[in-house]
Amino acid sequence: MNKHNLARYSEPADEQALKYNGTVLLTGHDAEAKRLEIRDYFHKTFTLYERLFDCLADEQAYLTKATPLRHPLIFYFGHTAVFFTNKLHVAKLIPQRVDPELESMLAIGVDEMSWDDLNEAHYQWPSSAQVKAYRDKVRQMVDDFIMTAPLSLPIQWDDPMWIVLMGIEHERIHLETSSVLIRQLPIERVRPDDLFPLCDQVSDRYPDNELVDIPGKTMRLGKDTDDRLYGWDNEYGEQIVEVEDFKASRYLVSNGEFLAFVKDGGYQKPQYWTEEGKRWLEYTKATHPEFWMVEEGDYRYRSMTAILPMPWNWPVDVNQLEAKAFCNWKAEQSGKKIRLPSEAEWQCLRQQLPTDLPDWDMAPGNINLEYWCSAAPVDMFACELSGGEKIYDLIGNVWQWTETPIDGFSGFRVHPVYDDFSTPTFDGQHNLIKGGCFISTGNYAIRDSRYAFRRHFFQHAGFRYIESDSKVKIDSNPYETDDLVSQYLEFHYGDDYFGVANFAKACADICIEEAQKAGITGDNLRALDIGCAVGRSSFELARYIKHVDALDFSARFIAAAVELQKAGLKRYVIKEEGDLVSFRETALQDLGLAETASRCLFMQGDACNLNEKFTRYDLVFAGNLIDRLYSPAKFLSMIHQRMRPGGLLILASPYTWLEDFTDKQEWLGGFKDAVGENQTTLDGLHGVLDQHFERVGEPRDVPFVIRETKRKYQHTLSELTVWKFKG
Amino acid sequence: MNKHNLARYSEPADEQALKYNGTVLLTGHDAEAKRLEIRDYFHKTFTLYERLFDCLADEQAYLTKATPLRHPLIFYFGHTAVFFTNKLHVAKLIPQRVDPELESMLAIGVDEMSWDDLNEAHYQWPSSAQVKAYRDKVRQMVDDFIMTAPLSLPIQWDDPMWIVLMGIEHERIHLETSSVLIRQLPIERVRPDDLFPLCDQVSDRYPDNELVDIPGKTMRLGKDTDDRLYGWDNEYGEQIVEVEDFKASRYLVSNGEFLAFVKDGGYQKPQYWTEEGKRWLEYTKATHPEFWMVEEGDYRYRSMTAILPMPWNWPVDVNQLEAKAFCNWKAEQSGKKIRLPSEAEWQCLRQQLPTDLPDWDMAPGNINLEYWCSAAPVDMFACELSGGEKIYDLIGNVWQWTETPIDGFSGFRVHPVYDDFSTPTFDGQHNLIKGGCFISTGNYAIRDSRYAFRRHFFQHAGFRYIESDSKVKIDSNPYETDDLVSQYLEFHYGDDYFGVANFAKACADICIEEAQKAGITGDNLRALDIGCAVGRSSFELARYIKHVDALDFSARFIAAAVELQKAGLKRYVIKEEGDLVSFRETALQDLGLAETASRCLFMQGDACNLNEKFTRYDLVFAGNLIDRLYSPAKFLSMIHQRMRPGGLLILASPYTWLEDFTDKQEWLGGFKDAVGENQTTLDGLHGVLDQHFERVGEPRDVPFVIRETKRKYQHTLSELTVWKFKG
Secondary structure (H helix, E strand, C coil), X not given: CCHHHHHHHXXXXXXHHHHCCCCCECCCCCHHHXXXXXXXXXXXXXXXXXXXXXXXXXXXXXXXXXXXXXXXXXXXXXXXXXXXXXXXXXXXXXXXXXXXXXXXXXXXXXXXXXXXXXXXXXXXXXXXXHHHHHXXXXXXXXXXXXXXXXXXXXXXXXXXXXXXXXXXXXXXHHHHHHHHHHHHCCHHHECXXXXXXXXXXXXXXXXXXXXEEECCEEEEECEXXXXXXXXXXXXXXXXXXXXXXXXXXXXXXXXXXXXXXXXCCHHHCHHHCCHHHHHHHHHHCCCCCCCEEEECCEEEEEXXXXXXXXXXXXXXXXXXXXXHHHHHHHHHHHCCCEECCXXXXXXXXXXXXXXXXXXXXXXXCCCCCCCCCCCCCCCCCEEECCCCCEEECCCCCCEEEEEEECCCCECCCCCHHHCCCCHHHCCCCEEEEECCCCCCCHHHHCCCCCEEEECCCCCCEECCCEECCCCCCCCCCCCXXXXXXXXXXXXXXXXXXXXXXXXXXXXXXXXXXXXXHCCCCCCCCEEEEECCCCCHHXXXXXXXXXXXXXXXXXXXXXXXXXXXXXXXXXXXXXXXECCEEEEEEEEHHHHCCCXXXXXXXXXXXXXXXXXXXXXXXXXXXXXXXXXXXXXXHHHHHHHHHHEEEEEEEEEEECCCCCCCCCCHHHCCCCEECCCCCEECHHHHHHHHHCCCEEEEEEEEEEEEEEECCCCEEEEEEEXXXXXXXXX | CCHHHHHHHHCCCCHHHHHCCCCCECCCCCHHHHHHHHHXXXXXXXXXXXXXXXXXXXXXXXXXXXXXXXXXXXXXXXXXXXXXXXHHHHCCCXXXXXXXXXXXXXXXXXXXXXXXXXXXXXXXXXXXXXXXXXXXXXXXXXXXXXXXXXXXXXXXXXXXXXXXXXXXXXXXXXXHHHHHHHHHCCXXXXXXXXXXXXXXXXXXXXXXXXXXXXXXXXXXECECCCCCECCCHHHECEEEEEECCEEEECCCCEHHHHXXXXXXXXXXXXXXXXXXXXXXXXXXXXXXXXXXXXXXXXEEEECCCCEEECCCCCECCCCHHHHHHHHHHHHHHHCCCEECCCHHHHHHHHCCCCCCCCCCCCCCCCCCCCCCCCCCCCCCCEEECCCCCEEECCCCCCEEEEEEECCCCECCCCCHHHCCCCHHHCCCCEEEEXXXXXXXXXXXXXXXXXXXXXXXXXXXXXXXXXXXXXXXCCCCCCCECCHHHHHHHHHHHCCCCCCCCCHHHHHHHXXXXXXXXXCCCCCCCEEEEECCCCCHHHHHHHCCCCEEEEEECCHHHHHHHHHHHHHCEEEEEEEEECCEEEEEEEEHHHHCCCCCHHHEEEEECCCCCCCCCCCCEXXXXXXXXXXXXXXXXXXXXXXXXXXXXXXXXXXXXXXCCXXXXXXXXXXXXXXXXXXXXXXXXXHHHHHHHCCCEEEEEEEEEEEEEEECCCCEEEEEEEEEEEEEECC
């Protein structure tokens, strides 16, 4: 390791160098030059982050909680360094931790999702000097790692150097979120710092907002895996969205514009607020934006390091619930369909800016710390639209809330070294913020960045409203975490194990083949998939059969099948080892099932007490059902009444009779019969079915494997029999 | 079908033909002649059985229960016909039952094993005429089947005709057991019949018994699968027994000889009785043999159809408990080691008779209904021993109780069409009776027949006593019916499934290989197999390692391993479908493990609290253990103290952590650690073990399959790691 070079970075960094926060390209031709560039970017980031804490007035400031729901800043001071250690260690790139005790104290942040109390008694914080000493050690370790790690270009997400970039970008996230916490500290705990200047263009005059026409278009969201910039896992993949024409407000909503809502009693009028908004109002008793301060009956403004006269011409900082309430109020006032933009609509606007962080000389907005460490007037950074109109703050100043909860794009894969970065936010409750703010740097400042927070959460974030006739289509695709449902999703849609082919598909293929052999063809076919679970065999049957009723007793299974049908994809979590999980996604498109999926009608139902509307079937398939019914004979002895003459009943079952599901007197077989002889289930099936059915061909084994963990599987042989309705 | 031929047999059969009860050979050269021979044997048997019921005085006799623990005779009248239908039907040789309702009523006998009450309310018996009409139909059906079934010679046990022979021999068993029930009916319910004459040689003089020298020899018990006579499944296989010289009583114990025991208060002196015998005495309050009747202060004798003056010169009829008590009394009286013979000792005597049922012209004993349908004097049927001495009643007259509980011979296989004929009796509680009695015919009368009854049960059975210094070695090998133990026996010793090699053996092989690589060799090696379950890996390790301590927390598992070690074999029951089971047997000899099995010391023990005597190991193997411990870290952090320097610790586990077994705070991995990163179990193993161990080589997967039913399996990948003790 080159100690000499490191020394340079241990010195207070050059101010101008720190303020140029360009990012690093993954591409290039000179790996060793790239290594030095990354090293430079690392030290600049590490130093810049430490310099932010110079805004804390004293040691007490490190220990003061900015909000009851977050750790004090001492935690965050150390946390970004700990992150480097942890991720390099978990990726098995460094042999040991730097300081296990301190690292266990500074590793786990507090999820902004919870309104629960933090019990301070659990924490014994180190001093800032201790943390600084720790940071120095980590700086040395990471520098050493950067200088010795294998490196080839382009850098890819399973490369060791990717972990370094992950650590750097993680630190840049915390540069911003810590600045929010500093902004929330008591003013006496903070102090101004020249590296983080505040804008002085404060006015009580603010522009009247107007709506500007924006032509719609087809947007392709998501980036490719060979993108030149580092990305978090949620940025990759693809989503195609049709954006209709809309109008967008020329300016971000200023404090001045927002005041009208406050004065009109907006915070007191429940009609403008969502249910979630009302709950938040009830909890916080808020009457105005978070960073507005009432002093002697007048509003003043809290910036990161100072209290200012109210800058009515700066953008308002609000959470998503407040922004949405304002839009509803504005809609009522104006009689227009005012709302927040969707992610796609925002990107449609963003396309008007031809440049992105790595390319610009000077930022086209108040971003990347290139101007101030505060907001600035909403009419300062203009962009001329293709039509000639001007629109302001397309990026920067403050983040812009959207209507869109974050979700993975199609093709989303979890990065294994940080598997809980994105997935916990795919719950429909974390909305995207776009565009970055004055202190957004690195990945935070690029076009494709995707961050989302709970809707009640504060960042340096405000909003632009739009007018549109179209509704925002919200796909919520949370990870299925119900263990059994997830297990079945993997069983139906996941990988093959031990070379055993997909069971639901194999059975459906046999059904189709047998139907064709039996001359059951045409455009008018109706099938019943009873005990369909999460629906794979139903979707497979629907490729050939016009109408498939798909029933299961479990509402949870049906719900999963319906979600998959509606969204075309379904995400789920599978167990690896103990509590550790992996994240999976299945898409009907990839299985060739998307075109015909709508032919399935999923419903909750009881095979032993079947609603009379389920009738006139050419094919009834009951896969792994009969040994889970409370009265299989009841089901089997009536099912012919629901079938068309010559129709096929196809049963598959491992005959795993268990009293948990089926009382012993209801078993079809697997016991000594009344005359003391062994009765198999196949005997029992003949006993119940022979009156109305004729068995076709020999029984055959269809194997299946259900994955319980990475190492544990159920491996079972289902016996499939085909029965032709004689009626 | 030749109706003409059948007609012949529907007529009352020729008396002499009925009385010649030779049996049918399985061998021959003329299949069609054999067919007619079998047909003849069937009709003779069927008719003879019906004729026995002519001894019932009236319809009431059919419905009178001879003992509270058995059905009335109407059941047995129909039962032997039902048996033909059931077995042909379950073997899928006939398309349908003859009379399902009647068959369900007459199929299931009452197990003589139980002293429980029979609730008569459950039974609505048919009339004897109804049953006779049913029997006629079955006779027709079986005749038809015999005349049309495929037949090639020799007849083998999976041939259709074997089922016919099974039905015939089953009927001949009931011929005898029904005669016992008739003997137990009130005398006014029975009547004499010329076909079943009583012996008239009744005397109050009986011979003094004496002991005759019998030279010991090596006996080979069991018959080959190509034996010329039909056999029940329990007759096949092989057992080699060394019989030491002994003396045998010249005569069966006569009523006269037994009287001395009665007069001496034998039934009142607990010292002569086993615990089971005392319980039986307590329950029955017996004071003399069952068929002795006290009339006006004098003993009289109950034969099947008459009450006779006491034939003091006939053999006494007793159960095994009484016979054994008599021997104990006799031993005390004589100062000699008097006891009942073992099965092998009895066969050693039996060898003195050169002939067997198919060969003799006239029976060399009161057997096969060739003389009487009652016992006869004990000094009537002599056999001259090779030494010139005479011994009486080697076969026939009454059955002879033995000391030996019935067990399958090595190589025993259950006949699939009658899977509960033998296996329920392999419980150590059913003792063999040998030699047959006056009414024993067919298979009952042959040398290799093996029947066993609960020791308190009555047949036409008495005993011969012997004097011997040797003790009877009793191997009790009941079928393991504990579900989990059986599942593990199959896992350790049973078949391979899905092509996955035996796990316990595979692990032991790796252990040996790793030990050899590590230079752990020599005659002084000590291994610990901890979590040994039912012991396969312990036995495998013992092939190379002189001393193997084998511990498991489960006493049930250890008990099974110890039984296998002691007996060399272990039987168990595995689930097929529902409650249906199959019977398996494993023998250490077949696995090449018999020679070294004694090197294993099986003990119950707790891996987390290991007794200090378990120490100085060169090899510690823990297979599928650590994720079932309540504190795996406790085990792993102390185990080096029990190892010799350079010793190997070999772990195999699928890391299936479950809170049922291991509190979450005790898991070694499978969770997010204190710093929020994924900790795998392998990480956790390093954390606990690295201080004292060095990991050798890479972890490897060793798959295993546990069979739950015929169709359902657990298929799991265990991760095997090798750790060398640095100490």
